[in-house]
Amino acid sequence: MTETLLQPFQFAFMQNAFIIFMMIAVPTSLLSCYLVLKGWSLMGDAISHAVLPGVVLAFILNIPLIVGAFAAGMFCALATGFLSDNSRVKQDTVMGIVFSGMFGFGIVMYTKITTDMHLDHILFGNMLGVGAGDLWTAGLISLFVAIVILAKKRDLMLHAFDPVQAQAVGLRVGLLHYGLLALISLTIVATLSAVGIILSIGLLIAPGAIAFLLTQKFSNMLPIAVGVTMASGVLGVYASFFLDSAPAPTIILIMTIIFIAAFVRAGILTRRSSAKS
Numbered sequence: 001m002t003e004t005l006l007q008p009f010q011f012a013f014m015q016n017a018f019i020i021f022m023m024i025a026v027p028t029s030l031l032s033c034y035l036v037l038k039g040w041s042l043m044g045d046a047i048s049h050a051v052l053p054g055v056v057l058a059f060i061l062n063i064p065l066i067v068g069a070f071a072a073g074m075f076c077a078l079a080t081g082f083l084s085d086n087s088r089v090k091q092d093t094v095m096g097i098v099f100s101g102m103f104g105f106g107i108v109m110y111t112k113i114t115t116d117m118h119l120d121h122i123l124f125g126n127m128l129g130v131g132a133g134d135l136w137t138a139g140l141i142s143l144f145v146a147i148v149i150l151a152k153k154r155d156l157m158l159h160a161f162d163p164v165q166a167q168a169v170g171l172r173v174g175l176l177h178y179g180l181l182a183l184i185s186l187t188i189v190a191t192l193s194a195v196g197i198i199l200s201i202g203l204l205i206a207p208g209a210i211a212f213l214l215t216q217k218f219s220n221m222l223p224i225a226v227g228v229t230m231a232s233g234v235l236g237v238y239a240s241f242f243l244d245s246a247p248a249p250t251i252i253l254i255m256t257i258i259f260i261a262a263f264v265r266a267g268i269l270t271r272r273s274s275a276k277s
Contacts, residue, residue, distance in 0.1 A: 007241070008237075008238055008241040008242075013128045013129070014128070014237070014241060016128075016130050016131070016134075016135060017127045017128055017130065017194075017237050017247055018233075018234065018237055019135060020127065020130050020134060020135055020138050020193070020194045021127065021194060021230075021233040021234075021237060021247075021251070022230060022233065022234075023135070023138045023139045023142045023190075024138055024142055024187070024190050024191050024194055024195075024203070025203075025226060025229040025230045025233055026142055026146045026226055027141070027142045027145035027146050027149070027183075027187045027190065028187055028191065028200075028203035028204055028207065028229065029203075029207040029208070029222075029225040029226040029228070029229040030145075030146060030149045030150070030222055030225070030226065031044075031145070031149065031180075031183060031184060031187055031204060031208075032044075032203070032204050032205055032206065032207040032208030032209070032211075032225055033207070033208040033211060033212075033218070033221045033222055033225050034149075034156055034157070034160050034180065034208070035184075035204060035205065035208060036205065036208035036209050036212055037157075037160040037161065037208070037212075037218070038159075038160040040180075041204075041205045042092055042095050042096070043077070043080070043095060043181075043184065044184055044188075044201055044204040044205065045095075045099065045201045045205075046076055046077075046080060046095040046096075046098060046099035047073040047076050047077055047099070047181075047184050047185055047188055048073075048188050048197050048200045048201045048204070049099040049100070049102065049103040049197060050072050050073060050075070050076030050098065050099045050102040050103065051068075051069040051070075051072045051073045051076075051185075051188060051189070051192070051197060052072070052102070052103055052106030052107070052110070052197055053072055053102050053103075053105045053106035053109060054068035054069045054070070054071050054072025054073065054075075054106075055068050055069050055072070055106070055192075056068075056106050056109040056110050056113065057072075057109070059113065060109075060113060065192070066137060066189045066192070069185075069188070069189045069192060070185050070186060070189050072102065073184070073185030073188055073189070074181065074182060074185050075102075076098055076099060076102055077178075077181040077182075077184070077185065078178075078181075079098050080094050080095050080098050083098070124195070124196040124199055124246065124248060124249070125191070125192065125193060125194050125195040125196030125199060125200075125248045126193065126196075127193075127194045127195065127237070127246075127247045127248055128247065130193050130194065134193040134194075137189075137190065137193070138190045138191070138193065138194065141186050141187070141189060141190035142187075142190050144186070145183050145186055145187050145190070148179075148183060149183065152176070152179075153222070155171055155176060156176060156180065157218055158171065159171065159173060159176045159177070159180075163177075184204070187200075187204070188200050188204075191203060194248065195248040195251070195252075196248065199248045199249065199252055202252040202255060202256075203229065203252075203255075206229075206252070206255040206256065206258075206259055207225035207226070207228055207229045207255070208221065208225055209259055210224070210225065210228050210255070210258055210259050210262050211224040211225040211228065213259070213262040213263055213265070213266045214262055214265075214266075228255070228258060229255070232251050232254045232255045232258060233251055235251075235254055236248075236250040236251030236252075236253070236254045237250075237251065239254075
C-alpha cells in the first residue's frame with residue numbers, strides 16, 4: 001500500500017513535474033494578487049494568448065522560444081495600452097481584439113511550418129516532458145520575478161489600489177505599470193513548458209482570487225496565494241499519475257474547486273455577519 005502511494009515520486013519525469021511547478025508557483029501566485037486587485041485579469045489572459053506568434057516566429061528564426069514569447073507578450077501589452085489611450089474603445093475591448101488577433105495569427109503561422117513540435121504542448125504544456133533546460137529557465141525567471149515583486153511589493157500595492165495617490169507621493173507610476181507588464185510576460189514565459197499558453201492564465205488569476213476571498217488583509221494574501229498554489233500543484237500532479245490525466249488541467253481543476261469552496265465560505269460568513277448586526 002505504501003509503495004503504491006509513493007510510486008509517483010520514484011520516476012524522474014514526475015520528480016521534474018513537482019519541481020518545475022514549485023518553481024512557477026511563487027511568481028504566478030504573487031502576481032495574481034496584484035492582477036486581481038488591479039482588475040488586470042484579462043490582461044494576463046491577453047498576454048498568455050498573444051505569445052503564440054512570438055513562439056512560432058522564434059522557431060522560424062531559430063532563436064530561443066522564450067525570446068519570441070517575451071517579445072510578443074510585451075508587444076501585446078504595449079499595443080493594448082496605446083490603442084486604449086488613443087481611442088474611445090475601452091481597454092477590455094481592446095485587449096480582446098489584440099489577443100484574439102495575435103492568437104489567430106499564431107495559429108495561421110503554425111499551420112504553415114513543418115515541425116515535430118506538437119501544438120498541444122505549446123497550448124497546454126508538457127509538464128511530464130520537461131528537461132534540465134526547462135527547469136533552469138523556469139527557475140531563474142521565477143527567482144528574478146519573485147525577488148522584484150517582494151522588493152517592490154509596497155509600491156506595487158499602492159499602484160494597484162490607487163495609481164493617483166502613488167503618483168502624488170512620488171512613485172514612478174509609468175515604470176511600475178510597464179514593469180508589471182514585463183513581469184507578467186516573463187512569468188508566462190516561465191510557465192510555457194509546464195502548463196502552456198492557455199492554462200497559464202489560471203495560475204495568474206485563481207490564486208489571487210482565492211486569497212482575496214479568504215482574507216481582508218493584503219499582507220496575508222501573498223502567502224495564502226502561494227500556499228494554495230503549491231498545495232494544488234502537489235495534489236494535482238500526484239492525482240494525475242493515478243487518474244492518468246495531464247497534470248496541468250488537473251491542477252487548474254483543483255484550484256477551481258478550492259475557489260468554489262472559498263466562495264461558499266465567504267458567502268456563509270457574510271450572511272452570519274449580517275445576521276449578527
